[in-house]
Amino acid sequence: MAINAVIGAQWGDEGKGKIIDILSSDADVVVRAQGGNNAGHTITRGEEIYKFRLMPSGILCKDTLCLIGNGVVLDPRYLLKEIKYLEKRGIDCGNLRIDPRAHVIMPWHIEIDTLAEALRGDNKIGTTRRGIGPCYMDKADRSGIRIYDLIHPDLCRQKTLRSGIAKNRMISRYYEGEELNLRAIADEYIEYGKELKKYVADISVLIYDAVKDEKNILFEGAQGSLLDIDTGTYPYVTSSSTVAGGFSTGGGIGPVLFENVVGVAKAYTTRVGEGPFPTEFSNEIAEILCKRGCETGIAGRSCRVGWFDSVIVRHAVRVNGLTSLAFNKLDTFRDIGRIKVCTAYRKPDGTIMNNFPPALEELDGCTPVYTEFEGFYEDITGCESYDALPSACKNYIESLEELCGCRISMVGVGPERRQTLMR
Numbered sequence: 001m002a003i004n005a006v007i008g009a010q011w012g013d014e015g016k017g018k019i020i021d022i023l024s025s026d027a028d029v030v031v032r033a034q035g036g037n038n039a040g041h042t043i044t045r046g047e048e049i050y051k052f053r054l055m056p057s058g059i060l061c062k063d064t065l066c067l068i069g070n071g072v073v074l075d076p077r078y079l080l081k082e083i084k085y086l087e088k089r090g091i092d093c094g095n096l097r098i099d100p101r102a103h104v105i106m107p108w109h110i111e112i113d114t115l116a117e118a119l120r121g122d123n124k125i126g127t128t129r130r131g132i133g134p135c136y137m138d139k140a141d142r143s144g145i146r147i148y149d150l151i152h153p154d155l156c157r158q159k160t161l162r163s164g165i166a167k168n169r170m171i172s173r174y175y176e177g178e179e180l181n182l183r184a185i186a187d188e189y190i191e192y193g194k195e196l197k198k199y200v201a202d203i204s205v206l207i208y209d210a211v212k213d214e215k216n217i218l219f220e221g222a223q224g225s226l227l228d229i230d231t232g233t234y235p236y237v238t239s240s241s242t243v244a245g246g247f248s249t250g251g252g253i254g255p256v257l258f259e260n261v262v263g264v265a266k267a268y269t270t271r272v273g274e275g276p277f278p279t280e281f282s283n284e285i286a287e288i289l290c291k292r293g294c295e296t297g298i299a300g301r302s303c304r305v306g307w308f309d310s311v312i313v314r315h316a317v318r319v320n321g322l323t324s325l326a327f328n329k330l331d332t333f334r335d336i337g338r339i340k341v342c343t344a345y346r347k348p349d350g351t352i353m354n355n356f357p358p359a360l361e362e363l364d365g366c367t368p369v370y371t372e373f374e375g376f377y378e379d380i381t382g383c384e385s386y387d388a389l390p391s392a393c394k395n396y397i398e399s400l401e402e403l404c405g406c407r408i409s410m411v412g413v414g415p416e417r418r419q420t421l422m423r
Helices: 016-024 076-088 107-123 133-140 155-175 182-199 203-212 244-251 284-292 311-319 392-403
Strands: 003-008 029-032 039-047 046-053 067-068 096-098 217-220 258-266 269-271 304-305 324-328 339-346 367-373 406-410 421-423
Touching: 003 016, 003 244, 003 311, 016 039, 016 217, 016 406, 029 203, 039 096, 067 203, 076 182, 096 182, 096 203, 107 133, 107 155, 155 182, 203 217, 203 244, 203 324, 244 258, 244 304, 258 304, 258 311, 258 406, 284 304, 311 392, 324 392, 339 392, 367 392, 392 406
Parallel strands: 003 217, 003 258, 029 067, 029 217, 067 096, 258 324, 324 406
Antiparallel strands: 039 046, 269 304, 339 367, 406 421
16 A cells, blocks of 8 residues: 655645544554654644644544654653643543654753744744754754663663753853753653653554555645755755655655655645745735634744745645645635735746745745636535535636646635535
């Protein structure tokens, strides 16, 4: 059985949680393979709302094996908090497994993240200050602490003290901050390791065995394609690979096993944090979309709002090899009048740019080229099929398919699972 994947096709907060929840219903295995607790998914089931930061969304399905891969950076405090939050709500977390190769976010990562962002001043990146970037830095530097170390007390103490000495020097001498109590940290994290040890297993083996047993496997993406460390809007990106290629390395499995990659986008564009945003606008319509779409990221940061940008979605289609798109929040456009879609960018010299540039400097002075579509005034939240949508909605969807170069297989007309129309 091949592997399916869901990934964000914009800057994140596209509503991936709902699409993952729908697809995970048929999944035997759900895998989280990158990022940390700087991202997450919101899932609505009737009156119940669940917010996940590290836990794979498949945990809501009691027989689904939920895996956290080696590409994730894991804050054990947050994960244990999330486990307790779910257990308190009657969700059994016994099917969770964590790869021993996953790197651990330590207190000095959070401290350095906070101090570094403050030092950048007006050039800040807009991080969540949860230690994600510094943890990935240590991973690349080959000086990180992994889950394997965490669950072996002697190794945990040894590596905490060794790595912590160097980090304390950085904190005190470069950032002029206060040094951390390394012995107390070692004691604290050894206890976390004891609590998490029962969940640790080789995720690469579990996924491969599931493939051989012809199980249904779903990889869930965090953040969005435009935040990818390599192909995103660098330097205003996250520190992990958020595109489809990252699923393979972050899960310890070969790329040829992936069959379907579903990109998730919404009827307009949002982003949190700093960085370029060509279609951003601020007016009454932006306020309406923000309110109707409940546009606050799971990390609690307010979203910036803009019109749908087909340039960035075409970019996501290409870099991920998307096989289809899931399109969310169409219902938010009711009664707003004509709808704009960015089809290209115009440079100051009049040149038209159809593809998203590799360097942000090329966006300087660029303005969006818009095509306008007829709006709609009907309440579509109760539509039970794609054919039941007003003609203006169907024209919008089918035009976006052509502009983005990818089939739209699912259309969201509300936050709940049942409000997702299959095509």
